Amino acid sequence: MNDAEFALLAKILKDRSGLILGDNKTYLLESRLVPVAKKHDLTDLEGLVAAVKNRPSENLLFDITEAMTTNESFFFRDNTPFDTFKEHTLPSLLESCASRKHIRIWSAACSTGQEAYSLAMILKENAAKLAGWRIEIVGTDLSPKVLEKAKAGVYSQFEVQRGLPVQYLVKYFSQVNELWQIDASIRAMVSFRPGNLLEDFKSMGAFDVVFCRNVLIYFERDTKSEVLARISNQMPDQGVLFLGGAETVLGVSDEFKPIPGQRGVYMIDR
């Protein structure tokens, strides 16, 4: 693949998802787009590039974007954010939301749902404190394919071993042949819907907590600022934002400030 062809595919990805494809990601394009070429009866990657240049179908552009944006996810990824949520965020939400007894959490770019379900399991473990409360966890992703898997809550043996404590596997999963399905009681706590961070998400309503981890890292600075500004508009004054370990709001957003002692966690700064 030459530089011009790489640039063409990278532009499609950026325009449709905001994601920036580094120059060293040719291998990723090749490994992920060859199956897309086959699906569209194109001989190879060169055939796919030719089709993209020549009035491509919406389906083809959609499949290219979906293939390139499907990122891996696992339960309790990086541990620390979930410990922070359990030990700091949840107790403060119990105070700040006491009058309405309603907490809304957004797992943005949720991929196959492990982050949203990890939060649901933490909340389930704290069911006694949350008796009488209404909890909503919403997972969004731009890929319908990953959302389908997230909704089903069915994971491979490999997936349930990366980050998920065995005690939770025993407590909250059932074995279905070679696969593992998260229990209906946990699935019922989470709803999944399509959502693109580049598009307007006002209609989703307000969220007390937003997990937007390992997404902004792929965006350009201006896109990061714009997305963070719109996320902040969806949050109340006591809202809490979780970013990935390699991400920060510093120099990108004035709407959030770091919470001291809680790495990767930010509060609204109005």
Added chain:
Amino acid sequence: MKSCLVVDDSKVIRMVARRILEGLSFEVIEAVDGKDALDRCLETMPDAVLLDWNMPIMSGIEFLRELRKTDGGDAPVVVFCTTENDMEHIREAMEAGANEYIMKPFDSDILEAKFTQVGLI
């Protein structure tokens, strides 16, 4: 440096586990079955045990039950690593005192993730 006793009757699995664990800065000791493992624990209790289930002479679950009855045997963190990948075996292992459970096949990511979860890393 923490120590990990790798208990498996397969030389290949012991070698693979050793390579991963040494990469995670563990001192690795090996045992070929449950009885061999128990003898080694009676000499010196390791910080962790990576334990196969099906082995000749003494199985992993028999070893674990004996270990937990032994003086100081409640200290090692025991992580099963076995082809027994059904809920019944997992529950049985947890009831016998296992701290974590790896279903084979495993790789370095899974082993590291499990050892991190139980505070060994």
